[in-house]
Ligand code: SF4
């Protein structure tokens with residue numbers, strides 16, 4: 001991930017009504033969970049956005065805006081941006097099963113030509129529940 005400069009972390013709009021997003025930020029800071037492959041020595045820029053609410057269609061507009069602004073204001077091209085979907089979108093977890101629109105979100109991101117990665121914070125408790133079959137994914 002050394003070739004990326006900017007990480008757009010996308011979180012579930014519904015879950016963010018009660019979650020500050022602390023665990024996502026902490027996982028990035030410590031380079032754990034979905035951030036294991038990011039260099040600990042590199043000062044990546046980050047932005048935290050929600051999908052905008054079901055069905056997630058607003059994500060296309062939000063990311064298009066980000067791409068445009070990064071290019072026009074800072075000369076940063078989209079190949080330097082990576083989108084990271086939070087674990088509350090990608091995984092069965094304490095809040096709910098994975099986002100029912102996960103494939104649609106991925107399609108929107110792909111259509112914009114942005115690279116995509118999955119997961120942010122991986123809770124040890126939730127991981128045990130996945131391994132024991134209590135959580136399905
Ligand atoms: S992954 Fe966890 S910390 Fe991050 S937004 Fe979802 S519920 Fe909040």
Ligand code: SF4
Nearest residue numbers: 012013051054056099
């Ligand atoms: S589309 Fe998925 S990620 Fe977005 S609010 Fe709905 S359930 Fe959450």
